[in-house]
Amino acid sequence: MMDEDTSNSVRRMSTRTRRVAPKMVAALASNDNRTQAVLARLEALENDNPGLETVQVNDDSDASLDDDDEQVFQKKQSKSTKRKTRQAKALENAKKAPRTFHELLHEANLESLPRHVPTYLRAAVGPPSSVARRHFCTVCGFSSNYTCVRCGTRFCSTRCQNIHNDTRCLKFVA
Amino acid sequence: MTVIVLDNGGGQIKAGIGGDRDPLTIIPNCTARPISSKKPLIGPSLLSPLTDLTSATLRRPIDRGYLINPDLQSTIWAHLFSTLHVTPSLSSLLLTEPLFNLPSAQRSFDELVFEEFGFRRLYVANAAELVHLYEASRKPYGVVSKRECSLVVDCGFSFTHCVPVFQNFVVNYGVKRMDLGGKALSNYLKELISYRSVNVMDESFLVDHVKEKLCFVSLDVQRDLIVARKRGYDNIFKCTYVLPDGVTYTKGFVKDPAEADRYLTLYDGATGRHTEEMETDQQEHEEKHENKNKIDLTKNEFSLTNERFLVPEMIFRPADLGMNQAGLAECIVRAVNSCHPYLQPVLYESIILTGGSTLFPRFAERLERELRPLVPDNYQVKISTQEDPILGVWRGGSLLASSPDFETMCVTKAEYEELGSFRCRKRFFH
Numbered sequence: 001m002m003d004e005d006t007s008n009s010v011r012r013m014s015t016r017t018r019r020v021a022p023k024m025v026a027a028l029a030s031n032d033n034r035t036q037a038v039l040a041r042l043e044a045l046e047n048d049n050p051g052l053e054t055v056q057v058n059d060d061s062d063a064s065l066d067d068d069d070e071q072v073f074q075k076k077q078s079k080s081t082k083r084k085t086r087q088a089k090a091l092e093n094a095k096k097a098p099r100t101f102h103e104l105l106h107e108a109n110l111e112s113l114p115r116h117v118p119t120y121l122r123a124a125v126g127p128p129s130s131v132a133r134r135h136f137c138t139v140c141g142f143s144s145n146y147t148c149v150r151c152g153t154r155f156c157s158t159r160c161q162n163i164h165n166d167t168r169c170l171k172f173v174a
Numbered sequence: 175m176t177v178i179v180l181d182n183g184g185g186q187i188k189a190g191i192g193g194d195r196d197p198l199t200i201i202p203n204c205t206a207r208p209i210s211s212k213k214p215l216i217g218p219s220l221l222s223p224l225t226d227l228t229s230a231t232l233r234r235p236i237d238r239g240y241l242i243n244p245d246l247q248s249t250i251w252a253h254l255f256s257t258l259h260v261t262p263s264l265s266s267l268l269l270t271e272p273l274f275n276l277p278s279a280q281r282s283f284d285e286l287v288f289e290e291f292g293f294r295r296l297y298v299a300n301a302a303e304l305v306h307l308y309e310a311s312r313k314p315y316g317v318v319s320k321r322e323c324s325l326v327v328d329c330g331f332s333f334t335h336c337v338p339v340f341q342n343f344v345v346n347y348g349v350k351r352m353d354l355g356g357k358a359l360s361n362y363l364k365e366l367i368s369y370r371s372v373n374v375m376d377e378s379f380l381v382d383h384v385k386e387k388l389c390f391v392s393l394d395v396q397r398d399l400i401v402a403r404k405r406g407y408d409n410i411f412k413c414t415y416v417l418p419d420g421v422t423y424t425k426g427f428v429k430d431p432a433e434a435d436r437y438l439t440l441y442d443g444a445t446g447r448h449t450e451e452m453e454t455d456q457q458e459h460e461e462k463h464e465n466k467n468k469i470d471l472t473k474n475e476f477s478l479t480n481e482r483f484l485v486p487e488m489i490f491r492p493a494d495l496g497m498n499q500a501g502l503a504e505c506i507v508r509a510v511n512s513c514h515p516y517l518q519p520v521l522y523e524s525i526i527l528t529g530g531s532t533l534f535p536r537f538a539e540r541l542e543r544e545l546r547p548l549v550p551d552n553y554q555v556k557i558s559t560q561e562d563p564i565l566g567v568w569r570g571g572s573l574l575a576s577s578p579d580f581e582t583m584c585v586t587k588a589e590y591e592e593l594g595s596f597r598c599r600k601r602f603f604h
Binding site: 124143 | 369494498500
């Protein structure tokens, strides 16, 4: 039988060496990192292009200008008449680059407002009243009774455990 | 003077002329660049069946409901206004904004509206008030219009809001938000399909379609999980979806629509229909099924079972996903409890569901089952759905735009130029 993951730290680990970088082992053992992984996963749910590794930010600013060549030409002309320092250019670029939601939220500094003012942060529902959480097998989706001792994800049977070990164990990024 | 009503959602833009019943266009609020081209596609071309959006890179101006990329939004709007044949400098604009919009996003919206497009007037509304207005006008003798208050549950693309509305104004200290909407659900489904059958991590449009066609809300998750475990024909949740192959089909589709609807028999058909009929039905089906069981190698397909109801389930229990947030029913209770006690019974009696994510079959039924035990016995719970949850906000806006004193409520361009963004915003009470 598998133990609950709370007893995980007390458990004696086998001496078998695992093919995981030592840093990673230390990171995975702490409960905190598991929550970090969960948060990263939730963050990924809001991502538009999860399949892609890199998102090129300045990619389409050129493409959108292709629409009307005249405008581009005019802009180029006006740019050439003014001389800009490198610093000014950098500042302008920084202004232009789209910022993430978290940056904007941080910038709005909503924490500084008095308590009675309803804001984005205070409108969040907050934690559920019942702590009981249903667990579903990450492999097949049915209710799961067991937890992986290494990474804390859930599975329901030996079959699913094997699939989990082969594919997803310790790979927090899906 | 024409008034353009623009419901600028995170997922779709609904745009049209004030006073009309339906918007002129509904386009996705994003640009998509297919791998084969360099130029991103905008607007209606995204929806036409001929465009191949396989592995397209998406960019959205709105993240988590709030505007983060004004440049991209301006590109999309410019395209939109040119297809609608409207001249902004000759018209007014009614724009919807999320609740508690960030000051920087408000400023960028004002800049877009007045400086970039040069609209004459602007009115900024929020979704909940418009929905309330529309529902009140539709049933002049209903609870919503008589008591002038309602609880609008807006389960949209970016997030879900429970908003108490009193005398046409949002009770802003009562608003509660869950950070879970259609986008997160789609991405969750995407993750599940990609892990279990085919990698569809890049196919946002495809997964959206799968979600709309196949997902439903379960009324009893434990029982449905047992049913979903069954093999063969007994498993009434199993449904196959065919992926586009790029030659004969450019869009994916549900293989057998009858198979997709079989889950309905579990709830209402099983007792109502004659057993004999069922048996013959079953025999026929089994014959058919044998043919279908042969794997068609010419097609790329995957089948879904428990994913069909476990995905929308997350709206009711976000904790299952690892989110530290209460479910929808509790969200409603908290929103109501933060209002004045006199308002509470009335709010429970006038819950209005709106937003695209409420379109899952049996959403309202499940919500009522979850909500009832949480509400005091002597209060009534009444959940009403809109006739079209996606267009509800737009129709409310259209109604407001056609009201005689609309123009006096707006901020004009001259006022904006004199007072600036911040002062003008004071007028809209948010």
